[in-house]
Amino acid sequence: MDDVAARAGVSRTLVSFVLRGKPGAGEQTRLRVLEVAAELGYKPDSAAQLLARGRSRTLGVLLDVQQPFQADLVTRIYPAAKAAGYDVLLSVSAPGRDEVEAIESMLSHRCEGLILLGPNSGREYLEELEDRAVVVVVGKPMPPSAFDAVRSADASGIRQSVDHLAGLGHRAIHHIGGGSAPGADARRDAYVAAMRDHGLAEFIRVIPGSHDEAAGVAAGRLMLEEGTLPTAVLAGNDRCALGLMDSLDRAGVDIPRDVSVVGYDDSEIAHLSRIDLTTVRQDVDQLAENAVAFAVKRLEDDDAVAAEVIVEPRLIVRGSTGPARSVQRERSMRRRVFSR
Structure with missing residues (x-):
């Protein structure tokens, strides 16, 4: 994809959008990207295709080990995932282990869906992850994008x-x-x-x-x-x-x-x-259950589109x-x- 982007003179994200049939590129740009991809013999990664079909049935969850609230979320994610027939693999970001390293570790273990709790990564990187797994972002306000989002109001x-x-x-x-x-x-x-x-x-x-x-x-x-x-x-x-x-x-x-x-x-x-x-x-129950539901829906329905849920909090x-x-x-x- 980097080679296609360089030769076509566009960003890697735009190449991703074109190859996945998503809007965002003009018709001339779309045709140029497809032509370059054909010239270079680009083929989608077979492992990513397996993940998209739900073959591993594993959801990777990224959390910051220093944030107790995220641990509360994880305790609710496990039963929600189990009820849907999915396993959960945790990967933490911490001093000495940055977020990208933690995410790549989940992908290397064939997680087909990623539930990212309060990620610090930028939108472009998160959208690129969609080429490799279904992504759900929890707790971070984001504009409408290719991935699902769940957060409190x-x-x-x-x-x-x-x-x-x-x-x-x-x-x-x-x-x-x-x-x-x-x-x-x-x-x-x-x-x-x-x-x-x-x-x-x-x-x-x-x-x-x-x-x-x-x-x-x-x-x-x-x-x-x-x-x-x-x-x-x-x-x-x-x-x-x-x-x-x-x-x-x-x-x-x-x-x-x-x-x-x-x-x-x-x-x-x-x-x-x-x-x-x-x-x-x-509302950790609603946040966790919606995050799992979003991931499972898009893994099991190729026509499902990304969505956002905003959950109402309450002062105690x-x-x-x-x-x-x-x-x-x-x-x-x-x-x-x-x-x-």
Whole structure:
């Protein structure tokens, strides 16, 4: 395919579209690609053809070993795949093993379908994977494409969070961003929009971060160093929220008396009584079941087309949020925290 693309003077992705009969190329370009393919004797990979016919009946699942929410998804994917008559092969991305390596490993083990949980790879690479397996992307907002997509309505989850905090009297509500993590941009944009809708534009603040505990710790230290704490913080995910809570707790800040904290994902640790985190619950059952159903449908029906499902999340209110602190409590907090 690289040879065809080079000789035809087009991208490898466009060659893929033409050879699979998908729209995206003009008629002259399509004919030129087909002519070059014939001249070079291009033939589809036989292993890929076997996979497309469902011969291995194995679904490969990519996950980030550092994200607990993805582990929750995997526990739901297994029974859904088994019910459909498919096996599951896991491959993880982690420090020292990048995402592409993890994906190629699944393909080398003849996985006919790939369920990618929160992938960081770009659209072009994901579309190229469609030449080798059926691809389902979970948890990453993507424009309509050649692969299936399943995700939560992140904007709705964030809106519910801001509505909850505003209803408790909070105005100075900060957000810790998720950097380049899947869904981070959507959550940030939803936070900004919700704050404006509540007439709180002057209090908008996005602190750069990522979806891990270190980002929460760093954000907490930054707020403490500045000498002014917001009344509430909306973290990018649960891991970030836990790091923030630890940082504030070590400084003597009471949660939620001084600062309310909201996470996102409703991972298992959020349920613990010592954590008791208010957070947005993503419907892992619906996400996992739809991901498996999409993969199986396109593996067993050559005429099936890629689709997208957006699953509604729900805010779970626990003990990490409460009424915004009063002026009197503000003074008390400053004496306790910033006089140290």
